[in-house]
Amino acid sequence: QVQLVESGGGSVQAGGSLRLSCAASGYTYGSNCMGWFRQAPGKEREGVAVINGGITTYYADSVKGRFTISRDNAKDTVYLQMNSLKPEDTAMYYCAARRSVSCVLLPRLFGLWGQGTQVTVSS
Secondary structure, rough: OOOEEEOEEEEEEOOOOOOEEEEEOOOOOOOOOOEEEEOOHHHHHEEEEEEOOOEEEOOOOOOOOOEEEEEOOOOOEEEEEEEOOHHHHHHHEEEEEOOOOOOOOOOOHHHHOOOOOOEEOOO
């Protein structure tokens, strides 16, 4: 069974940091694209950051300079280091993967999703 399992969410005050992890099992994604998306209540799911093979990365403008995506290909795990968190970063964060090296911040192009992990940032 192919699945993605996220961990690392939680509650933090504005300006704080959190690190999310996402481990893939049942399929080796290798250089294929993996990434993080988020969805706040009443809003559409949006792309946060994506990475393929540890070389190409894309970030949403709202998180550039604050978030860093990385991956350990040997462990099929992708990470999201979130610094200088803001209340507007509050959302459910989802890990996703697609069987392509092409990386985009479009949720509809990702076929595998994790269950999500909640991130809450208080002011």
